[in-house]
Amino acid sequence: MAPATPFSCSKQIAVAGGHARLVRPPACVLPRLRQRRPTRIFAASGNTATADSKANLRNLTYDLSEASASNGESQTKPIKVAVSGAAGQISNHLLFMLASGQVFGPNAPIILQLLGSERSINAIEGVSMELEDSLYPLLREIKMGIDPIEVFEDADWALLIGAKPRSKGMERADLLDVNGRVFAEQGRALNEVASRDVKVVVVGNPCNTNALIAMENAPDLPPKNFSALTRLDQNRARFQLAVKAGVPFDKVSRVAVWGNHSTTQVPDWVNARIGDTPASKVIDDEAWFKEDFTPKVATRGASVIQKWGRSSGASTAGSIADHVRSLIQPTPEGDCFSMAISTDGNPYGIADGLFYSMPCTSTGNGDYDIVPGFEVDEWLSSKMKASEEELIREKECVAHLIGLEGAACAITEDTMLPGEN
Numbered sequence: 069m070a071p072a073t074p075f076s077c078s079k080q081i082a083v084a085g086g087h088a089r090l091v092r093p094p095a096c097v098l099p100r101l102r103q104r105r106p107t108r109i110f111a112a113s114g115n116t117a118t119a120d121s122k123a124n125l126r127n128l129t130y131d132l133s134e135a136s137a138s139n140g141e142s143q144t145k146p147i148k149v150a151v152s153g154a155a156g157q158i159s160n161h162l163l164f165m166l167a168s169g170q171v172f173g174p175n176a177p178i179i180l181q182l183l184g185s186e187r188s189i190n191a192i193e194g195v196s197m198e199l200e201d202s203l204y205p206l207l208r209e210i211k212m213g214i215d216p217i218e219v220f221e222d223a224d225w226a227l228l229i230g231a232k233p234r235s236k237g238m239e240r241a242d243l244l245d246v247n248g249r250v251f252a253e254q255g256r257a258l259n260e261v262a263s264r265d266v267k268v269v270v271v272g273n274p275c276n277t278n279a280l281i282a283m284e285n286a287p288d289l290p291p292k293n294f295s296a297l298t299r300l301d302q303n304r305a306r307f308q309l310a311v312k313a314g315v316p317f318d319k320v321s322r323v324a325v326w327g328n329h330s331t332t333q334v335p336d337w338v339n340a341r342i343g344d345t346p347a348s349k350v351i352d353d354e355a356w357f358k359e360d361f362t363p364k365v366a367t368r369g370a371s372v373i374q375k376w377g378r379s380s381g382a383s384t385a386g387s388i389a390d391h392v393r394s395l396i397q398p399t400p401e402g403d404c405f406s407m408a409i410s411t412d413g414n415p416y417g418i419a420d421g422l423f424y425s426m427p428c429t430s431t432g433n434g435d436y437d438i439v440p441g442f443e444v445d446e447w448l449s450s451k452m453k454a455s456e457e458e459l460i461r462e463k464e465c466v467a468h469l470i471g472l473e474g475a476a477c478a479i480t481e482d483t484m485l486p487g488e489n
């Protein structure tokens with residue numbers, strides 16, 4: 069157990085005769101109350117570690133080793149999962165899924181490393197209290213802080229969710245710049261302190277280009293370890309196909325989503341299957357695929373906001389869980405999953421140097437392969453090209469954040485996130 073310091077707090081939960089007992093060291097109580105003064109405790113720091121930087125990090129440790137041993141569980145090394153935007157609504161679903169074992173499985177103890185800001189650190193403390201009160205046996209430790217250098221230390225996974233939403237009057241180029249700076253800083257921090265095999269999943273929008281920025285700022289980490297979330301789009305597409313065909317969604321497979329997580333995305337009905345049959349044979353209605361299915365999936369985020377008054381939180385969290393599970397479990401034979409990945413050397417002729425969503429498989433070791441040989445007909449090809457061009461324009465707008473010179477931002481016609489209308 070870590071020694072208590074004025075700025076850290078450890079807790080131990082012992083189990084005797086089947087009853088959990090919280091052993092709270094006396095030193096823990098006062099510092100915890102003191103920590104409610106954010107200006108003192110969670111002072112902003114730069115992107116390099118300082119001698120007293122640990123003082124900015126709050127640490128809760130739950131040592132359940134006695135309990136685990138008495139239950140005959142093996143002492144598995146906990147998985148360290150860093151989450152940014154930890155006070156946001158997606159995280160408010162995801163953190164509980166992570167702590168409960170729904171993502172990494174029922175035998176994987178977990179350490180949560182939560183990144184917030186001065187704006188959100190109180191809220192993150194609140195979330196951590198709820199996590200404590202949920203009594204998750206797999207949850208071993210919660211770290212919270214506002215400096216990515218501290219929070220990302222030794223992370224095995226980094227789920228980068230936090231990003232500024234576009235506000236009224238803000239151009240997409242501004243959004244790319246503001247969020248790009250955040251992801252550049254976080255990429256540098258991961259490069260410096262995360263596990264050398266950290267898997268980085270970028271969710272915060274515009275997620276494809278943010279993933280590119282994070283990766284380019286982390287030259288010591290394998291580019292293949294970076295991906296961006298398009299699994300929500302895949303799930304949305306799968307649901308629409310199942311409903312139209314009148315089958316349970318588990319009969320719908322090989323659903324690729326190509327391109328950008330934006331309204332130019334291409335949910336692929338050409339290669340999708342329903343049972344063992346091409347979806348286009350089961351649903352013999354090309355006009356529906358082109359004029360209804362495709363825009364419905366691409367603007368589903370906006371429809372949710374229109375009805376619900378806020379953007380997709382629970383379904384996004386579920387799709388992040390699906391994304392992670394797809395990398396740590398073997399892909400079922402004949403199926404694929406979609407995520408945005410580096411295009412370097414891809415078999416579909418997409419320009420190198422982008423993050424573009426494609427069909428992938430995994431053997432379950434955290435790595436992936438792009439599935440070759442998907443049919444790309446003329447219609448699919450022209451839609452895929454449009455999304456590629458959008459990503460090239462986005463990249464030009466963030467050239468200054470990825471060490472490129474000479475490019476200029478030429479986004480004139482505003483491209484849209486799925487949640488915008």
Ligand SMILES: NC(=O)C1=CN([C@@H]2O[C@H](COP(=O)(O)OP(=O)(O)OC[C@H]3O[C@@H](n4cnc5c(N)ncnc54)[C@H](OP(=O)(O)O)[C@@H]3O)[C@@H](O)[C@H]2O)C=CC1
Pocket residue numbers: 153154155156157158159183184185186187188189229230231232233250270271272273274275297298299300301329379380381384
């Ligand atoms: N790829 C995908 O499929 C999807 C992506 N998204 C994207 O995920 C991101 C998070 O969504 P959600 O959790 O709903 O958002 P919330 O608004 O609930 O939370 C966003 C978090 O981002 C952080 N943030 C970082 N920088 C800023 C800033 N400059 N201004 C305000 N907040 C900031 C805030 O945390 P803090 O103060 O701690 O920094 C905040 O808690 C968004 O970018 C959204 O567009 C959403 C749905 C699907």
Ligand SMILES: O=C([O-])CC(=O)C(=O)O
Pocket residue numbers: 273300368369370379380485486487488
């Ligand atoms: O546009 C947004 O912020 C929400 C989003 O990505 C989605 O719902 O797919």
